[in-house]
Each structure stands twice: as C-alpha cells, then as structure tokens.
Amino acid sequence: MPRCHRPKYLHLSSKAKDDKPVALVSTKDTLYNLPALVDGGEILYVVEGPFDALKIDCYGRENGVRAVCLFGKHATAHQLELLSIALSAFDRVTILLDNDAIAEAQDIAQTLSDQHASNKIRLGHLPNAVKDPGDLTMEQVRGMRDW
Numbered sequence: 001m002p003r004c005h006r007p008k009y010l011h012l013s014s015k016a017k018d019d020k021p022v023a024l025v026s027t028k029d030t031l032y033n034l035p036a037l038v039d040g041g042e043i044l045y046v047v048e049g050p051f052d053a054l055k056i057d058c059y060g061r062e063n064g065v066r067a068v069c070l071f072g073k074h075a076t077a078h079q080l081e082l083l084s085i086a087l088s089a090f091d092r093v094t095i096l097l098d099n100d101a102i103a104e105a106q107d108i109a110q111t112l113s114d115q116h117a118s119n120k121i122r123l124g125h126l127p128n129a130v131k132d133p134g135d136l137t138m139e140q141v142r143g144m145r146d147w
Contacts, residue, residue: 027071029078033057036066040089045096052133059141073101075108087118096124099131
C-alpha cells in the first residue's frame with residue numbers, strides 16, 4: 001500500500017474550497033504568538049512550529065525569553081516585517097530552527113541584519129542530541145537566556 005504524505009500541521013486554507021471554512025489570515029502572513037512582540041522582553045526566539053514556540057514561551061517567559069513561530073522553515077516578506085518590530089522590543093532576536101534548517105535560519109538572520117543594520121540578531125544552535133526546539137527540556141528552556 002502506498003504511503004500517504006501527511007502535512008506536518010493542519011490549518012485552514014486562506015482560499016475558498018468547497019464548503020470548508022476559510023482562514024481569516026494565511027499562516028504565512030502572521031506569526032504564531034504575535035502578542036509576544038508587543039509585550040517585548042530580553043530575548044525573542046524565532047522557531048518553526050507552534051509547539052516549539054509554545055514550549056519556549058511557556059517555560060522561558062519568567063526569564064525574559066519569548067518565542068514566535070514562522071509555521072515553517074522560511075520567512076515571508078510580511079513575516080520579516082513583523083519580526084522587525086522585535087528589534088525595538090527585545091534586546092536580542094535569535095533564529096532557532098530545527099537542525100535540518102541551518103541554511104534557512106542563516107538566510108533569515110542575514111536578511112533581518114541587512115534590512116535593519118542590527119547587531120541584535122543571532123543564529124541559535126540547539127544543544128547536542130536535540131534536533132528540534134520542541135524536544136528541549138523545561139530546564140534547557142529556562143537556561144536559554146544564557147545561550
């Protein structure tokens with residue numbers, strides 16, 4: 001039996017299809033946990049998925065660490081525009097994608113740095129044996145401020 005390709009995350013389409021509900025905004029036109037940009041803090045981590053952002057934001061918030069997600073490995077122009085808000089609201093912005101997306105993380109960090117001539121943007125690296133930010137332990141997340 002052929003193996004079906006299943007999407008990593010299910011979400012509403014931004015285009016009308018049959019009688020299915022339509023998303024008000026495409027996931028590629030927003031960031032998960034967008035209010036974190038308004039609240040500000042010491043460090044903002046930009047990650048791929050909502051569960052990664054949820055874990056980091058939940059365990060890191062008390063230490064000044066917040067997180068948003070791109071809903072994928074690539075940032076659209078609109079998402080980059082939203083992230084530029086973080087440069088005034090945070091002391092540091094760290095791009096922390098999964099280990100298989102190092103090139104994409106470098107591209108996002110470079111684009112933001114070039115657009116804003118900012119030295120606040122960093123490329124994050126996961127600890128050894130951790131492939132995804134969602135796999136971090138509570139203790140690791142609480143220590144992220146010192147990374």
